[in-house]
Amino acid sequence: MVDKEHLLDLMAEIMDPEIPVINIVELGIVRGIENGSPPSIVITPTYVGCPATDMISEMIREKLDTAGYDNVGIKNQLSPAWATDWITESAHEKLRIYGIDPPGAHTPTCPRCGSANTKLISEFGSTPCKALHACKDCLEPFDRFKCH
Amino acid sequence: MSVAEKYIGAKTPSKPETIYMLRLADNTLILGQRLSEMCGHAPEMELDIALTNISLDLIGQAKLLFEHILTLEDLAPNADVLAMTRPLEQYTNCLFVAQPNVDFAHIMLKQYLFSTMQKLQYEALLESRDETLAAIAEKSLKEIAYHIRFAKTWLLRLGDGTEESRTRMADALDCLWRFTGEMFVRDAGLADAVNAGLSTDFTQHYDGWTLEVESVFTEAGGLTPPETARMIMGGHQGQHDDNLGHILADMQFMQRSYPGLKW
Secondary structure, three states: OOOOHHHHHHHOOOOOOOOOOOOOOOOOOOHHHHEOOOOEEEEEEOOHHHHHHHHHHHHHHHHHHOOOOOOOOOEOOOOOOHHHHOOOOOHHHHHHHEEEEEEEEOOOOOOOOOOOOOEEOOOOOOOOOOOEEEEOOOOOOEEEEEEO | OOOHHOOOOOOOOHHHHHHHHHOOOOOOOHHHHHOOOOOOOOOOOOHHHHHHHHHHHHHHHHHHHHHHHHHHHOOOOOOOHHHHHHHHHHOOOOOHHHOOOHHHHHHHHHHHHHHHOOOHHOOOOOOOOOOHHHHHHHHHHHHHHHHHHHHHHHHHHOOOOHHHHHHHHHHHHHHHHHHHHHHHHHHHHHHHHHHHHOOOOHHHHHHHHHHHHHHHHOOOOOOOOOOOOOOOOOOHHOOOOOHHHHHHHHHHHHHOOOOOOOO
């Protein structure tokens, strides 16, 4: 019998390859565990062409194999489509500390000095999930999670 | 079976579902490939990143479609072989997506016209009998909204910008407009897909689309599409112009020289 709680705990040990302060459960990539014998980890891509998607699958596979769950499968699920709402509240604070303005309806805010006096530099940032902004007070550029 | 036979070429789809999905997949693959040519060549760093991000989205959408096609019909040993190694006449993308980049105005106008069409085309898949296809459409639509916003901003900026930027955008419209009709043609491929419950007929929105893009042209420095005696078509039937051949030469050279080669 596979312990689902244990599987989820294992998944929470896997950090996003591009944003190594939040794990793939907080990010909303892990949808849950599907019952079955053996069960499957259900995951969803953030962006369809995101190169990290394949890498995350490999990291999950390695984690499962190392823990002796080589019979547990990985299932891709597209619908409902991932959106920034899937990112947990606890991850928002971690993103801010890491220097990324978390997604949400709020005015873009500089994660370094907290100023809301900012400008958009580019709708496309260093990864598919981020846009590039700059703070007009402390003058530092910063990434913001795209609302999606 | 020789190595080349195993890794080069794919069967032609025979079901309404796979025929139509291959068209969708080829559209995004070829436009994505075109955009990827700009990697390292855009006017500034942020635009370079933006163009390659959009390219990545489009190729990602194509990947999902090719993989799904293979679950419905055994056309090739894997999605890479299906996507990359067919002879030219087996590609069924519209001529529009293979048009050359020329300059930044062309690239942005092409993206705007394609993405606004793609939005309608994919919304018509949301109620598809094929749940996987509906999910791919739902996912892609979130990205398409972003592509439209980005391309529209630049269309307005350039059309309503300097004399040179406006001239370039006007030239782009003159060149590209004649290929837009094929994106909305209600041919047998689409009609069969509609009958199979795969898609609704999105071409009913052609007039609405035309009005919408023309109002944006007006806002973009008063651009007007050229008088077009007839739209140029043929891609859906595999009758392509020179442009696709050059793209395929780039895409296929390595696999045709060394079949089965892995990165």
